[in-house]
Each structure stands twice: as C-alpha cells, then as structure tokens.
Amino acid sequence: MPDTLRQFKANIFQALAHPTRIAIVEVLRDGELPAGTIIERLGLEQANASQHFSILRAKQIVSSRKEGNQVFYSVRDPLLIEVLDIMRRYFQAHVEEAMSVLQQIDLLDKDGAAK
Amino acid sequence: MPDTLRQFKANIFQALAHPTRIAIVEVLRDGELPAGTIIERLGLEQANASQHFSILRAKQIVSSRKEGNQVFYSVRDPLLIEVLDIMRRYFQAHVEEAMSVLQQIDLLDKDGAAK
DNA sequence: TTAGTATATTAGATATTGCGAATATACTAA
DNA sequence: TTAGTATATTCGCAATATCTAATATACTAA
Incomplete structure (x- = not known):
C-alpha cells in the first residue's frame, strides 16, 4: 500500500519490460553464465547486451561476479x-x-x- | 522460449511498470469498481487515470463494463x-x-x- | 611492453512515455 | 431540448528508453 512499495514494484517490472532482458533472466534460470555465453546464446549485439546487463544490475535483478577476463551473471532471487x-x-x-x-x-x- | 512469449511477457510487465497502474490493479483486488471510485481512492487526476485505464485495457490487464453513466473496471485474471x-x-x-x-x-x- | 580478448561506457539519433490542459463523447435528468 | 455528470481522447512538451557506432577499460598472454 505505501507508495514506496509500488515504486519498487514498478521498478522491477520496468526492468523486466523488455524481451531481451526477459530472455537474459530466463537463460540464467539454471545458474550463472558469463556475459559472452549469454550474448552468444541469445544472438545479441555486444554493446546492446551490456546495456541491458547494466539495467538489470542497477535494478538488482542480477548480480555479477568477475573472474579473470569474464563477468558471470546470475539471477539474484x-x-x-x-x-x-x-x-x-x-x-x-x-x-x-x-x-x-x-x-x-x-x-x-x-x-x-x-x- | 519462443520470442512471441517473451514479447508477450514484456508487454504485461510494461503495462505494470508504473506505480499508478499497479495501484489501480491492487485497488481492484477484491472486485470491480467504477472509474470514479478508483480515481477518488487513489487521488488521481481524471485525465491521467483515464490514460492509465486505456493502457491497462489495451494490454488486456483489466476489462471494463459500462453501466449507465459509469464504467466498471475489474482485473481480468x-x-x-x-x-x-x-x-x-x-x-x-x-x-x-x-x-x-x-x-x-x-x-x-x-x-x-x-x- | 604489445596484442588480443571480454566487457562496459559514451554519444547521438530516434522512438516512446507520462503529464496537464483542453476538448470530446456518452449518458441522465429536468 | 438543455444542463450536469462520468469518462475518454487529443495535443504539446519534457523526460526516458533503445539502438548503433565508436571508444574505453580490464584482464591475459607473449
């Protein structure tokens, strides 16, 4: 009921309000994957994908872990x-x-x- | 997995990606209400609310029923x-x-x- | 160091969204 | 008919979102 809660929900929904971002979350369903693999599996442009990652990170949908040269993403919850x-x-x-x-x-x- | 499904999900999320629209859906939780009551309860501008109703209708989130002078909204599912x-x-x-x-x-x- | 690989960020063009103000439509009552 | 009430639509503008191309950063290997 408080407006904060609705703001929060709206934020999450907005984060998911794009087919590519939904695809990213879905491809992470069974566990973490490096960015490159996600990009490859979904056939995305690198820069574009990275922007979507950025949004998902900002909205706390995914968390990222750096290992050497690559960044592994996973769904937070x-x-x-x-x-x-x-x-x-x-x-x-x-x-x-x-x-x-x-x-x-x-x-x-x-x-x-x-x- | 098919892209159509993701498009569809993204569409629903987009429909819900606004605090006011979330509020509208929530206020309809226990059943239908006329537009005026929704507007009053949530303290919305009439025109603005109507625009949000329009979006929720277009995305099939709510259905509307006209009765005399007023329009009753309810959550479809x-x-x-x-x-x-x-x-x-x-x-x-x-x-x-x-x-x-x-x-x-x-x-x-x-x-x-x-x- | 240099070159290569993986990822992120920036810039700029275009499209979409959200809002308030004004107007339109549909219905009711007198 | 006219006036009043309930709701919807349109317009113009500011703010956001999305995309591509280009560039930057971080790391690895030689």
Missing part, C-alpha cells in the same frame, strides 16, 4: 523466475487474446512505419 | 494479483537493498534537476 513462470501460465490461459494483442501492436508498428 | 503478491514477498526479502535502489534513483533525479 529465484522468486523472479517464479514470476516468469506465472506469466507463462498467464500466457497459456490467454493465448488467443495474447496473439491478437501482439498482432495489433504489430499492425500499429507497420502503420506507423508506413506513414 | 487473478494470476496477476498473484504476481503482485510475489513481488511483495520479493520486496520484503530485499528491503534494505530496495531502499538504497530507490534512494539512488531519487538522488539521480535531484542531481539531474540541479544541473
């Missing part, structure tokens, strides 16, 4: 994985709607680009 | 409430960190404003 799992259930329960939502967004994108 | 509850647990498990994160953001804001 498995509760977040739980959240993502609930979202999957949510998705399964609303597939058709979900599709139409994404499609509409896609159409809007194309309209926007076409103008 | 209680799973989302569950997500918010998990976030509360997450918050409790990380209070000090959370505080420092919010504080840092606050400081940045002030620095930004001061320049």
Whole structure:
C-alpha cells in the first residue's frame, strides 16, 4: 500500500519490460553464465547486451561476479523466475487474446512505419 | 522460449511498470469498481487515470463494463494479483537493498534537476 | 611492453512515455 | 431540448528508453 512499495514494484517490472532482458533472466534460470555465453546464446549485439546487463544490475535483478577476463551473471532471487513462470501460465490461459494483442501492436508498428 | 512469449511477457510487465497502474490493479483486488471510485481512492487526476485505464485495457490487464453513466473496471485474471503478491514477498526479502535502489534513483533525479 | 580478448561506457539519433490542459463523447435528468 | 455528470481522447512538451557506432577499460598472454 505505501507508495514506496509500488515504486519498487514498478521498478522491477520496468526492468523486466523488455524481451531481451526477459530472455537474459530466463537463460540464467539454471545458474550463472558469463556475459559472452549469454550474448552468444541469445544472438545479441555486444554493446546492446551490456546495456541491458547494466539495467538489470542497477535494478538488482542480477548480480555479477568477475573472474579473470569474464563477468558471470546470475539471477539474484529465484522468486523472479517464479514470476516468469506465472506469466507463462498467464500466457497459456490467454493465448488467443495474447496473439491478437501482439498482432495489433504489430499492425500499429507497420502503420506507423508506413506513414 | 519462443520470442512471441517473451514479447508477450514484456508487454504485461510494461503495462505494470508504473506505480499508478499497479495501484489501480491492487485497488481492484477484491472486485470491480467504477472509474470514479478508483480515481477518488487513489487521488488521481481524471485525465491521467483515464490514460492509465486505456493502457491497462489495451494490454488486456483489466476489462471494463459500462453501466449507465459509469464504467466498471475489474482485473481480468487473478494470476496477476498473484504476481503482485510475489513481488511483495520479493520486496520484503530485499528491503534494505530496495531502499538504497530507490534512494539512488531519487538522488539521480535531484542531481539531474540541479544541473 | 604489445596484442588480443571480454566487457562496459559514451554519444547521438530516434522512438516512446507520462503529464496537464483542453476538448470530446456518452449518458441522465429536468 | 438543455444542463450536469462520468469518462475518454487529443495535443504539446519534457523526460526516458533503445539502438548503433565508436571508444574505453580490464584482464591475459607473449
């Protein structure tokens, strides 16, 4: 109820409000990985990935550990994985709607680009 | 794993990535309410609230029902409430960190404003 | 030292978001 | 019809977010 709590939640949600960052968290589901491996598995641009890492670090979603030349990332709290799992259930329960939502967004994108 | 799913999750998170929208979802926890009541309880600007409603509708977070003069909103799926509850647990498990994160953001804001 | 590898940061262009003020729409009551 | 109430939409602007390209930093190996 206090506004601080909502601010906090909003912050976490914002940190997760990007497909790439969700992908990063998901790929870390089974334990830590070096940045390079994450980048490779997800097929990301190095600089772009690093920016997303930075956001996830700032919002305390992941922690990082330096070992020699590389940086290992891991998810700080498995509760977040739980959240993502609930979202999957949510998705399964609303597939058709979900599709139409994404499609509409896609159409809007194309309209926007076409103008 | 498919990118569509991540897009979908990111969309939901984005919809919730604002304290006001979280507040709206929370105030609807026990059932539907007319827009006016939500606005009153949360002390929102009418236009601003309506914009947030619009976003929550577009992302299928809430559904709306018109009755006479007013519009009743409700949360579409209680799973989302569950997500918010998990976030509360997450918050409790990380209070000090959370505080420092919010504080840092606050400081940045002030620095930004001061320049 | 120098070269190479892994990662982070900065800069700048573009897109998106959030807000308040004003206006529009839909309904109700007289 | 007119006036009033409830809600939604539009506009303009400031703030944020995202991306790519370029550069910087930290470490390792020779």
